[in-house]
Amino acid sequence: MCRLFCLTSNEPQSPLMAIRALDVMREGHDGSGVGLFLTDLAGPFEELNGAPILSGIFTNEGLKRLDELMKSVGFTTKYKLTIKVPKKPPRGVPRRDVYLIQAYDYPEGWEELDRSEVEYRLMMLRLQLRRMGEEKEDIIVYSFWPDVIMIKEIGDPMTVAEYLQLDRKELRARVIMAQGRQNTNYDINLYACHPFFIQGVATMTNGENTAFVPIKEFLMSRGFPGYIGYNSDSEVFTHILHYMLKFLGLGIEYYKHIITPLPDEQLAQHPNGEFLRRLKHACRQLIIDGPNCVIGCLPDKTVFMVQDRKKLRPGVVGGKPGLYAFSSEMCGLDATIPDRDKSKDFQPMHLDTAIVYPDRTEVKVCSQKEPLPPLL
Template identity: 55%
Template sequence: MCRLSALISADYMSPMEPILALETMKEGHDGSGLGLIMRDLGGEFEGLKDYPILSAITSEDGYHTVQEYMESRGFRVKYNWEPTIKLTPAMSIEKRDRYNVIAYEYPPEFVEATEDQKAELLTATRLQLRALGEADQSIYVFSFWPDVVTLKEVGDPLEVGEFFGLDKNPILAKTIFSQGRQNTNYAINLYACHPFFIQGCFTMTNGENTAFVPIREYLTGRGNPAYVGYNSDSEVFAHILHYMRKGLGYPLRYYKDVITPLSSESEFEGRRDAEALRLMKRSLRMLTIDGPNCVIGCDMDGSMFMAQDAKKLRPGVVGGVKGRVGFMSEVCGLASAVPGRDAEKDVFPMKYDMAIVKPGAQEIEVWNQLDGSTSTISLA
């Protein structure tokens, strides 16, 4: 089973913090890989908030392909971050040619473009790069978005963190998602490693998604070329988030109503938006999940959330202190990442709950799907 460790903070953090939290949960994962997404970046990236950052792994040939393609499209390199690779004989990591984290300037004709136009450009570029390197596996591109860096590699999460030199030369961020497993149920593929990113939305998931095929088929029929991939059954969770937020324009908390709709008329009664729910339940039927899944996600506006499936429930806990909240698979991870928290304020989201923490991490909101109410947990 995957183990998930995510932090949102008012201050910049090192990615080693959620990775060390993962380490405390090691009994629960097989240590087969690490996926990291960092958002709201600090350090050398603090002044680069408006520049899209390409996160990709390439071979030497793939690197040149990327360079040529980006130049041909008018992207100019603004900043190039290179991990300080440390590979010791004890590590079981197979080093690839290049780990690219490159901030670009937009092509001149896009400098004045709208946010939507820029988003389409970045996504189309990412998909094109992915397509260019897919056949010969020369390019793996994980994200191409401002203020977001993605790192992924196969190996023990703590070792991978050290391999990237994050202990010495970290990329600082206020929101960090880390996940400690490759998709070892099936053939290992870097594209199958959580978290998954699409246009500012990203999620990682615990558990196997039994409704994967109908959901995938429904998403691919939505006419969005970015709904591709699906090397992991968890990737659909990120795309569902993107579809309902960006495609349909629904407020974030409806994510819960999309993936786990209320079951009956008697359940609708408690909601003032029951009429909308009835329609949504029918029209979005194919996106209903059946678990077991604990989804940790980050919305376009930086709000983080945790939601569970409606029945089988994977482990998940949210807790912290004012200014830093952890979303973890296990309490030991929380204890590691947020020392000094009041454990009595920990939230274990159940079938109707959606825990949401806004940027700044001042409090935890728990939205109840059954009656539509929100409880706010103030943190000390």
């Protein structure tokens, strides 16, 4: 099993806060990799006024090809953080040339585009860079989006964090998602490392999605170019969430009704039963099979946790106003927020969605049996 940890805080925090929580839970991951998703950024990245930020790993030649492409499409560098490392990495960590986090000014004329077109073009450019990198194995790009930084690497999470000096002030953030990886593939592909991201939406999962193939086929049949990759069976959780938000126009309260819909006999008694019955039928190929615990972040910085019906993967939410954490194990939560009121800790069951909204005032729990908010 993998181990997951996510924090949402009014005050910017270091990624090491999440990495230390993974370290406490180290019996649940094998040290084969770590993934980080940072948003609601602080420091120099907070001052970029919506500039897109590119995160990835590059060879020296790949970096030249990146610069050539970005120049050709009109992007100019606004701020750059290059993580340079010693030539000899620690045991278990591959040797890399450059870890790059670079913000850009938009090309001339983009200010006249509507938001959806800008978002689409940013995604397409990220996909182009990914294809370029896969051709020559010189570029790995995780995200290209405003107010988002992603870092992934093979190796023990704490070892990687120390090697990359992740406790630097430029990487402080108010929302941090971290995964300690349990390798289930013979060869480790960093695109298979959680968290996954698409157009402001991120998720990470502890579990096994045995319904992966029909879900993947349904998503790929939508004709949306961002629904590709699938180096991990868990990436579909991100894309289902994106599909629900962007194409169906539904809020987070509906996510569970798509991935684990209620039985028909319960829908018959539900206040929104007729709508949910139609939703279940239309999205029947997105129903998951587990066990899975999913933690995610929405574009507005709302953070949530859900479980599937099997409820065989641990998960707990707790904290205090201004600082909450979602953790695979209680010990991760204890190590991060020891002074919380532990009587308010909540472990979501198969009907629950545990949510912390951007105001970070409380943990809100919604059940699939409750009435749903009106559609916009």
